[in-house]
Amino acid sequence: MACEFINEKLPAEVLSKLASFRESGTFCDVILEADSNSKAKSEATSPTSIRTHKLDIDDETLRLLADYMYTSRLNIDEKNVRALFGAAKILHLDSVRSECSSLNTEVEALLEALELDTFQKSGLKYG
Numbered sequence: 532m533a534c535e536f537i538n539e540k541l542p543a544e545v546l547s548k549l550a551s552f553r554e555s556g557t558f559c560d561v562i563l564e565a566d567s568n569s570k571a572k573s574e575a576t577s578p579t580s581i582r583t584h585k586l587d588i589d590d591e592t593l594r595l596l597a598d599y600m601y602t603s604r605l606n607i608d609e610k611n612v613r614a615l616f617g618a619a620k621i622l623h624l625d626s627v628r629s630e631c632s633s634l635n636t637e638v639e640a641l642l643e644a645l646e647l648d649t650f651q652k653s654g655l656k657y658g
Contacts, residue, residue, distance in 0.1 A: 550601035565590040588618040596622060607634050 552558045564585045586593065592614040599605040607615055607630060616631035618624075 546601055546603060553597070553601055565593040586618075586621060588621060589614060592618045596624065596627070599627065600624075605630075607631060609634075 565588055588596075592611065595605060595611065595615065596618055605615070605627065612631050612635045616628055616635065619627035619631060
């Protein structure tokens with residue numbers, strides 16, 4: 532008798548294990564470099580030759596996206612939404628790009644409403 536077993540916990544367990552590998556430097560064969568200090572640090576701690584890729588992404592944004600890839604959690608706010616969108620485009624993280632695009636639209640609408648409210652309260656007239 533055949534049966535299909537689906538372990539609902541497996542994706543979370545795999546991500547958790549991969550995150551622990553990343554934190555300890557185990558099984559790392561690629562380093563994503565955001566600045567020259569990262570490269571020096573990775574080469575000094577690596578027991579083998581590791582391929583390094585220089586990206587046009589700031590340190591904090593790259594760290595946030597790397598954490599996201601290992602935990603599936605990402606805090607997006609009005610301060611980091613544009614940087615995350617650009618980095619997600621470079622890294623082909625379409626779901627992150629989509630979420631950033633939605634949030635950015637909301638933020639821009641709120642800012643526009645705030646500017647209009649401030650303008651109206653100033654007593655100035657249009658035109």
